Amino acid sequence: MKRSLVILATAVLVAGCSGGGGGESAPQEEGGAPQKVTLEWWHLSTADPLKTLWDKRAKEFMAANPHVTIKATVLENEAYKAKLTTITQSGKAPDIFATWGGGVLKQQIDAGLVKDISQDVADVLPNFTPASLSAYQVDGKTYGLPTDIGLVGFWYNKKLFKQAGIDEPPTTWSAFLEDVKKLKASGTIPIALAGKEKWPGHYYWAYLALRIGGLEALKQAETDHDFTKPDFIEAGRQVKALADLQPFQKGFLNAAYSSPDGQAALVSNGKAAMELMGQWAPATQNDAGKGLGDDLGFFKFPAVEGGKGSIDDAFGGGGGLAVGADAPKEAVEFVKFMTQMDKHSEAVEAGGVLPVLKGEESAVKDPNLKEVAESLASASGYQLYLDQAYPPAVGAQVNDSVAELFAGTKTPEQVGAEITEVAKSEG
Structure with a gap:
């Protein structure tokens, strides 16, 4: 998908991005229940199957974590890039946001806007193919997890x-x-x-x-x-x-x-x-x-x-999810939830994304997407957009x-x- 970027974020969006972040651990309410958390999630999957699947993922996560509310902002490519640039230029980032990695993500990292999630995701990193992870790793640290990889x-x-x-x-x-x-x-x-x-x-x-x-x-x-x-x-x-x-x-x-x-x-x-x-x-x-x-x-x-x-x-390139520097721990948990084998493979099988997890290849059903996956597997080199x-x-x-x-x-x-x-x- 892919996309520079201008100034036009509403006060609600600006406040919402910081409102989701509450530090590394969720405070407890009286009685020991976790304090309510709102996560701002920005992505650009405006078409099905991903539009419906990502909404389903958010509802599943909220059902399993009743103290969490996920507010999704879904924009098409250029509007997404423009709005994300506006918010990051103001020194903030959404709790969870779609990223293509590469030089743009590095600039956001250098500006202190993206959380280093290396330790949080260390247990799942071996599940991903090296090619799919590469765009989200800088200087040996991990700043996002891939949800898609592909080529033009x-x-x-x-x-x-x-x-x-x-x-x-x-x-x-x-x-x-x-x-x-x-x-x-x-x-x-x-x-x-x-x-x-x-x-x-x-x-x-x-x-x-x-x-x-x-x-x-x-x-x-x-x-x-x-x-x-x-x-x-x-x-x-x-x-x-x-x-x-x-x-x-x-x-x-x-x-x-x-x-x-x-x-x-x-x-x-x-x-x-x-x-x-x-x-x-x-x-x-x-x-x-x-x-x-x-x-x-x-x-x-x-x-x-x-x-x-x-x-x-x-x-080509793919897509991934990064976590804002001030986002609560639930944001990282949601990113890991989105990339679990059973969850992610449903998106692969539906034809929305290509495999990023090892052993996921059999989930590709569409013959054209199989050809893309095979082209990726046999690629002699890979250049990001x-x-x-x-x-x-x-x-x-x-x-x-x-x-x-x-x-x-x-x-x-x-x-x-x-x-x-x-x-x-x-x-």
Whole structure:
């Protein structure tokens, strides 16, 4: 899912975030009963199955802990990021909040807003796969537990591909561009893109940089903050080569992702042949439109001929839950409750998330999600979303600059220079 952030939190939300935190131990009322605790839980699972499942989890936890009340704030991606940034800029954090980990979480940790839960979760850490935990661990300490992991790839309509004379999904970038031409010639919109939200567009530039420069190029950029190197410029040129084919729907620069007329709905309703999106795509498509059923397929982002990267290098991320620095102990207990095998596997089986716990693979029922899980299992390398791997200002600039590249208002060279300028100022 994924997404920088602005100022617009209500006094109620600001007060609510601190109101949930009451220290490490719950005081006792007269008679020995635990004092009542309210936990503020912020997440962005606005579509089923997770919307319903997460509500169910909260009710189960409250039933088992009558002194706890969980107040959920559920927002879509961009609204969530904006509101979370606003509240963290005020020096507070929700008791429990969804996180993608990486550079954004590290900044929150450095600001003293996130609880180190290493000791509290030491007993369950061995249950998680190392890849799923990595985004939430900093300097050997654990600041969150994963609820999902996945990767970005192309979700496509098999029927529309067949109508365009495409028998198999492309495995190379040049073949992909040719298939885009075939789809357009057949009268189909080749690709749906939520240009207004920007983060879906950054996937193209990031993946092309990964395929052209290899994983090392993106890792090195975290250190030297230089995005003007030839591999990044070439990634921009290939984004432009795609944009020049005009493969997106009319008005894509103002299109949202999950709205009834947005990116997911266009694919779901058979109006566009594909979208580049994360593992949550099928659930969002079903929520936004009719759904493709057996006509929905998945393929990896193609390899770029002559590139240093492999088609098996994965780009993506997952989701996790972090705990605010001032949250009561019940907040950590709820995070552990959410990631118990029996609870979490229900979400996996429903197709809402992918396995983060060892031995959970058998719970994946959807054939496309099985393919995603297998791609992850065989990945030769893993790169977190750039707007999460890098500091927030750098990630925001990536999204903004790539959006201008798609719009034709910036060149590949200008994009590299703009991101470099922000990265060096942040570094």
